[in-house]
């Protein structure tokens with residue numbers, strides 16, 4: 050019996066603050082999430098799950114997670130979250146009790162959804178901006194990927210395991226990417242590595258696998274590829290990712306679409322009732 054397609058929406062880097070507070074004194078991240086949630090609710094076909102790939106809160110505080118929960122209560126889709134460098138494992142575990150693999154420490158989890166496995170990795174390092182997968186997480190990842198070798202798997206983590214060319218982000222990416230690469234290479238069922246942290250859509254290859262960064266619903270890290278400015282952000286068009294898995298030969302295929310958040314003209318038909326191009 051062939052499996053059905055699976056659609057995973059990914060949103061990232063929400064940076065929710067206490068009610069009324071603006072990120073960096075300028076960005077209303079709560080309003081940005083409200084628009085993002087409305088876009089997710091309206092999208093058809095409905096995604097099967099939403100993965101929030103880190104930096105759910107900003108400072109972080111319990112009040113920020115309470116605010117986040119109120120905003121996410123409007124989301125009509127199931128969701129899972131993984132921590133980023135702006136999160137607290139303890140506060141997030143309390144706010145979003147999910148099926149985490151460990152009772153304490155990193156908030157790793159595996160989600161089986163239709164014919165697809167999602168492996169969510171906690172790359173956060175308490176109190177630090179950079180990412181690292183600790184020994185227990187790497188061991189768990191190896192065992193988890195070995196456990197059902199015939200099912201395709203998507204890996205999600207906050208920190209990209211590759212350099213983007215943005216100088217101040219590249220010193221705080223996944224610093225032990227060299228420990229992740231051999232595990233990915235040993236398990237061909239890994240079809241995609243999906244990350245966040247940089248707030249902008251990016252595509253690279255890592256250990257022979259496509260690797261993406263999801264854009265944010267709020268502000269983007271400025272695309273400064275030559276150290277022209279001090280670390281800066283820019284309010285660019287907000288968006289999210291939709292990872293579609295289609296069953297097929299081998300592990301099937303994964304296609305990622307970037308979906309802008311907002312009101313846009315259309316859709317309009319290309320053809321009139323006579324079948325001719327309008």
Ligand SMILES: [Fe+2]
Pocket residue numbers: 062103104133134135207245246247
């Ligand atoms: Fe981050």
